[in-house]
Amino acid sequence: MIHQHVVFDIGKVLIHYDPHIPFRDIIPSDERRQFFLDEVCSHDWNLEQDRGRPWEEAEAEAISRHPEMAEEIRAFRRNWHRMVPHAYEGSVALLHALIDAGVDVTLLTNFASDTFREAQAKFPFLTATRGVTVSGDIRLIKPDPAIYEHHARSFDLAPERTLFIDDSLPNVDAARAAGWSAIHFIDPDQLARDLAAEGLPVEAAGRP
Structure with missing residues (x-):
């Protein structure tokens, strides 16, 4: 799918x-x-x-x-x-490639409310997606199942057509338990391979 x-x-x-x-x-x-x-x-x-x-x-x-x-x-x-000294340019390029290809991209993060706004100012690509669920705003954190339900409900996501990317295995497992597909992030190169294996358009990921 x-x-x-x-x-x-x-x-x-x-x-x-x-x-x-x-x-x-x-x-x-x-x-x-x-x-x-x-x-x-x-x-x-x-x-x-x-x-x-x-x-x-x-x-x-x-x-x-x-x-x-x-x-x-x-x-x-x-x-x-x-x-938070720098972004992972390879991951950011993949995020932009998906958005540019018309894929619906959102963010789901464990982050304090105030520091997240600082991060958005420092890393403008954090405002490029359709939206974000910030744990500190809603007082729920991954891997609590409720935060996945909240995100899916807020952005009208179909769980069976949703792919989640996280570096934490417990968070990945919780997403799968919520009915999502999930990728355990290792590094940008592996992520590119995993996204391509899922049939997602990452050919344009050379963009900075």
């Missing part, structure tokens, strides 16, 4: 994300920096901002656990822009 709808994740599919980048300067010690990103401002801690928790609450919660690292905790949000 030719897919009518293609849904892209954003972080680590279209744009690079790495909190270590600014924190190599902020916390030069490898051991202390790893502790900070594993235990203080961890992935799970940050995910709550993707679920809609305000940064002020997030900072207060982390400072209550580690008051000795208050300045480093506050530095996380201030330096967020440095954590």
Whole structure:
């Protein structure tokens, strides 16, 4: 079946994300920096901002656990822009190729509301699709089945004709459980092969 709808994740599919980048300067010690990103401002801690928790609450919660690292905790949000240094040009070219070929393309992302708007300003291609579901706006995060249902309902997607692309296997599995097809993103070259195997038009993907 030719897919009518293609849904892209954003972080680590279209744009690079790495909190270590600014924190190599902020916390030069490898051991202390790893502790900070594993235990203080961890992935799970940050995910709550993707679920809609305000940064002020997030900072207060982390400072209550580690008051000795208050300045480093506050530095996380201030330096967020440095954590997304560049886009994956190959993935962006594929996104444009699909749009140019008339394929319906939308975005479904775990992202805090405010940082997503910053990302759109920094990476204008994030405004090129028909629309986006931002987890922080609706207080649902992947892989919760409800966020896939919300996205399909919001954009009138037929699940059996929808193809989802994400770097996270749990998110990919949840999309399949929702009745979508899904591709586990590895890198842009593999994505191009996978999209072509699905019968999607990616020939024009040389465009920057």
